[in-house]
Amino acid sequence: MTLDEKIRKTLAELGVRDAEGVHALFDQVRAAMEIEGKDRSRWSSQRPDALRVRWLGRRNSILACIDENWLKAAPKELRPAVGSEFNSLKGRANAMLDLNLERFGIDTLPPGVTPMQAFRHDLTLPGNRRPPGSIHPVTRVMREIEDIFLQLGFHIEAGPEIETVYYNFDGLNIPETHPSRDDWDTLYVNEKTLLRTHTSPVQIRAMQKYNAPLYIIAPGKVYRHDNPDSSHATMFHQVEGLAVDRDITFADLKGTLDFFAKKFFGEKVRTSFHPSFFPFTEPSGEVAINCAICDGQGCRVCKESGWLEVMGCGMVHPEVLRHGGIDPGEFTGWAFGLGVERYAMMKYGVNDIQLFYQSDLRFLEQF
Amino acid sequence: MRISLNWLREFVDVEAKPKQLKADLTAMGLNVESLATASGDWLMEVEVTTNRPDCLSHYGVAREVAAFYRKPLKPLKFAVEESPPRASERISIEIADPALCARYCGRVVENVHVAPSPDWLAHRLDAMGQRPINNIADVTNYALMELGHPLHAFDLDRIREHRIIVRRARPGEPLRTLDGADRRLTANDLVIADAARPVALAGVMGGEDTEISLSTRAVLLESAWFDPASIRRAAKSQGLHTEASHRFERGADIEMAPVALDRAAALIAELAGGKILSGRVDLYPAPPKRDAILLRPAEISRLLGTKLAAEEVERILGALGFTVNRANGAGWRVEPPSFRLDVTREVDLIEEVARQFGYDRLPARVRPAPPRIEGDLDREKVLEVTDVLTGLGYREIIPSSMVDPADNALFTDRPPVPLANPLSQDASALRSSALVSMVRALEFNLDRGLSDLRFFELGKTYQAVASEHPQERRVLTLGLAGHRRPASVHDAGRELDFFDLKADIERLFEPFDLPGLRFDLGSRLAYEPGLSGQYLNGSEGLAVFGRLKSEIKRHYKLRSDAWLAEIDLERLLAVALRPRVFRPYPKFPAVQRDFSLVVPASLSYGQLAEAIEKLGVEEIRCVEPVERKTAAELPAGILPEGHVSLLLRVTFQSMARTLTGEEVEDAAGRICRALELQGARLRS
Numbered sequence A: 001m002t003l004d005e006k007i008r009k010t011l012a013e014l015g016v017r018d019a020e021g022v023h024a025l026f027d028q029v030r031a032a033m034e035i036e037g038k039d040r041s042r043w044s045s046q047r048p049d050a051l052r053v054r055w056l057g058r059r060n061s062i063l064a065c066i067d068e069n070w071l072k073a074a075p076k077e078l079r080p081a082v083g084s085e086f087n088s089l090k091g092r093a094n095a096m097l098d099l100n101l102e103r104f105g106i107d108t109l110p111p112g113v114t115p116m117q118a119f120r121h122d123l124t125l126p127g128n129r130r131p132p133g134s135i136h137p138v139t140r141v142m143r144e145i146e147d148i149f150l151q152l153g154f155h156i157e158a159g160p161e162i163e164t165v166y167y168n169f170d171g172l173n174i175p176e177t178h179p180s181r182d183d184w185d186t187l188y189v190n191e192k193t194l195l196r197t198h199t200s201p202v203q204i205r206a207m208q209k210y211n212a213p214l215y216i217i218a219p220g221k222v223y224r225h226d227n228p229d230s231s232h233a234t235m236f237h238q239v240e241g242l243a244v245d246r247d248i249t250f251a252d253l254k255g256t257l258d259f260f261a262k263k264f265f266g267e268k269v270r271t272s273f274h275p276s277f278f279p280f281t282e283p284s285g286e287v288a289i290n291c292a293i294c295d296g297q298g299c300r301v302c303k304e305s306g307w308l309e310v311m312g313c314g315m316v317h318p319e320v321l322r323h324g325g326i327d328p329g330e331f332t333g334w335a336f337g338l339g340v341e342r343y344a345m346m347k348y349g350v351n352d353i354q355l356f357y358q359s360d361l362r363f364l365e366q367f
Numbered sequence B: 001m002r003i004s005l006n007w008l009r010e011f012v013d014v015e016a017k018p019k020q021l022k023a024d025l026t027a028m029g030l031n032v033e034s035l036a037t038a039s040g041d042w043l044m045e046v047e048v049t050t051n052r053p054d055c056l057s058h059y060g061v062a063r064e065v066a067a068f069y070r071k072p073l074k075p076l077k078f079a080v081e082e083s084p085p086r087a088s089e090r091i092s093i094e095i096a097d098p099a100l101c102a103r104y105c106g107r108v109v110e111n112v113h114v115a116p117s118p119d120w121l122a123h124r125l126d127a128m129g130q131r132p133i134n135n136i137a138d139v140t141n142y143a144l145m146e147l148g149h150p151l152h153a154f155d156l157d158r159i160r161e162h163r164i165i166v167r168r169a170r171p172g173e174p175l176r177t178l179d180g181a182d183r184r185l186t187a188n189d190l191v192i193a194d195a196a197r198p199v200a201l202a203g204v205m206g207g208e209d210t211e212i213s214l215s216t217r218a219v220l221l222e223s224a225w226f227d228p229a230s231i232r233r234a235a236k237s238q239g240l241h242t243e244a245s246h247r248f249e250r251g252a253d254i255e256m257a258p259v260a261l262d263r264a265a266a267l268i269a270e271l272a273g274g275k276i277l278s279g280r281v282d283l284y285p286a287p288p289k290r291d292a293i294l295l296r297p298a299e300i301s302r303l304l305g306t307k308l309a310a311e312e313v314e315r316i317l318g319a320l321g322f323t324v325n326r327a328n329g330a331g332w333r334v335e336p337p338s339f340r341l342d343v344t345r346e347v348d349l350i351e352e353v354a355r356q357f358g359y360d361r362l363p364a365r366v367r368p369a370p371p372r373i374e375g376d377l378d379r380e381k382v383l384e385v386t387d388v389l390t391g392l393g394y395r396e397i398i399p400s401s402m403v404d405p406a407d408n409a410l411f412t413d414r415p416p417v418p419l420a421n422p423l424s425q426d427a428s429a430l431r432s433s434a435l436v437s438m439v440r441a442l443e444f445n446l447d448r449g450l451s452d453l454r455f456f457e458l459g460k461t462y463q464a465v466a467s468e469h470p471q472e473r474r475v476l477t478l479g480l481a482g483h484r485r486p487a488s489v490h491d492a493g494r495e496l497d498f499f500d501l502k503a504d505i506e507r508l509f510e511p512f513d514l515p516g517l518r519f520d521l522g523s524r525l526a527y528e529p530g531l532s533g534q535y536l537n538g539s540e541g542l543a544v545f546g547r548l549k550s551e552i553k554r555h556y557k558l559r560s561d562a563w564l565a566e567i568d569l570e571r572l573l574a575v576a577l578r579p580r581v582f583r584p585y586p587k588f589p590a591v592q593r594d595f596s597l598v599v600p601a602s603l604s605y606g607q608l609a610e611a612i613e614k615l616g617v618e619e620i621r622c623v624e625p626v627e628r629k630t631a632a633e634l635p636a637g638i639l640p641e642g643h644v645s646l647l648l649r650v651t652f653q654s655m656a657r658t659l660t661g662e663e664v665e666d667a668a669g670r671i672c673r674a675l676e677l678q679g680a681r682l683r684s
């Protein structure tokens, strides 16, 4: 039965007995209206109001028939349902056929937008946006670093932030009697307990837990007794890396960290390794990448050296392996540690480390 | 350590341009922080790591440079013109504690004329950032910068009985040091004493009373070697850090003591016109014996991944002052020089070789780990959680874990972990509730006019445990304020409510296999009573959430209500992820029945839904509340006092067939009876 036939029958004749049937019936009418609204042939310039006559004309139009045959003839219990549906249909039809439509010009409508929707809205208004969520830039960088090492088969290990002096210092070959201990300004809980100053304690914990061979990275929070300023924070994040196996050499350290640097900073990046000192590695080193700002010519950012230090590294000290329960005669290892905030600052051009911890929406929504 | 290029050139012929030298120093492990010109000279700030006190002097750096450029290092020879009588006739020296002072050398210079230093000396010290004082004190500083060995000059005539005793201080003994501070010493402090009292804190700072002054006629020059650990302890306990203590605590060169002494004495005689008494007093009871270290080529390649030519190894170690002898079989027996106390093992030697050879010249290879089958399950779960949250419009924050304990106490009864040496009251304890940081974050933004906030933090809480190591727990914290969705031209914007937060938490649990998940009312310290709840897995609490208590809101003067949630991550991450298994959906039509109820306000929707569920009617596909109205929302008289109206919609559907009218009626009847049993009444 076509729509034009249906509107000439009563509800009873159409077999509609409840509200649900009424809704379904009107759904069909609306669908038909939608289709005709989109049909270009009915918008021909010779008969601009053909559609209006067909739907809203005083006599024999679709709405007039519905009023006559469905609404007025409806059984009492169905009247409210039919009435409300009828009113809403009338509104929509009027909207569809509003003369403004002619002026709007249907030819310019974007695809998928019906003329009905079009004229009612100013489509240049901004979208009805749902504010997106985001992860913190430090997390974003941390994940990126993790992903590179996960790809290399490393696994992720964690350790406590409240550490013992043993794991943070003595086990890492940093005795109380040596000035190297002063390289880490430390927040203490008591004489034996402190807030870890680096993620390196995880090295010993992991060695004790898994023994060798071992390939891990350990991201996490670390703490320093440092007055906060634009480049120092009392709490920040590090990622520690450790590989212990037979036949591991300085060449593995160099190659793997060079691979990492290229993955993270870009394949054109060059690395340079120079000696340094950490009590828990020997030989110890720093990894630098060529300064992208001055292209190695020397600038303020790289202190005129053309290089930017990006992490500390070294071969695991035999004493540290021993503390981890690993025989340094059989196994060797390499390790690195890097500051995540520094990477985030380099990557996103953040010039003040404190911005990371302020939770300012204007900062967070940029990432 | 500041290094002057001109001074350096007195010991080694540097051809490299300053910029190149800077790069080369860095390549050998002496990182140059800055390079600057200064009146015909170049000054470099060299970062000397704590293991290399030998490089805290121009001569030490010159040694490294000479080795690197394969140039000779000028030997140290200082001619001392002595005159009678013997110094030992003027001064008696005794080491009472040889464990803490392994060597003490002294010289006496008489008839000095104390005056300002000549320009060349004053300029050099100036360039080093040292204030010139007089020609005696300046010479000791000069020798320190040149040779790295700390010296001290006493006014000999102020030393009682011309006796020097190196001993531990007596508890409570006073000493006014050169900085003008009156110090009380302890038995841990090593002092230089005269017949009556301490005259210097050994290796740290001299005393004011024996300081060189314009009236000084005779000088006792001290050049000693003190035990590093004891100097470190004394300097720390006295809160002093000096050029002398800096070097002694790192380990000075015991063989440099007499050399530096001669250097300074000769220079004093030259500049202050005195005469150097004959003989050096040199107390050196037990010169240390250091074992030779075996260095094996196989170990070099095991560590560096490449073979180095034997000649190269020998050349490098030789140039750095090591004595290298070929060992029987392969390798060498290497004796470290007196200025390299840091070298005690084979690996130390390998580092020396690698360092001077150049890290950048060593080979490189990428070595992945052996493949692993196990994934990182915890990480996967955390990624699921963050994906859900970012999808719901939450932004991650990383606030400090350190808080003011008074703030912390507003949110929890659990004790935080106080710090022994906090930087400020604001950050004097590790929080025991993450709500502190979250509310602070909301406050920060609200104060800046940023109003529609949705934050999450994946962090930890910390808890002090009596006489045990403090505990750490991972926790997920949510914080919301403002509108459910910001007001715009399209939407009016509706204030957040309890159910917005509840829905987010339910969504958060969706990836997890939590068949026993249930909601319960709950009230906690920080939440508004009547507007907080919790989710439990069986009897284990998983989440607490609700509106921030109004007292706390007032305390922080928050400009809007705050909604908070704490999710126990330790428990949540212990739960397995929900298995994703396809379940066919019914092909037969669904039928809905509405139940319009009048319900006592004390009877909750949860209880009614549970009652229906307990019926165990298989064909019930879902039960949903459609409308709930209180008496206040309806015209007067429609509802009895203390009742609400509730419209429940139940959908029936069978997997196996189209339900008949009778079946639905029958089930609806059972539902009605169950609801009435609970105390609900069907509206006519």
Ligand SMILES: [Zn+2]
Residues within 6 Å of the ligand: A291, A292, A293, A294, A295, A296, A297, A298, A299, A300, A301, A302, A303, A304, A305, A306, A307
């Ligand atoms: Zn640069």
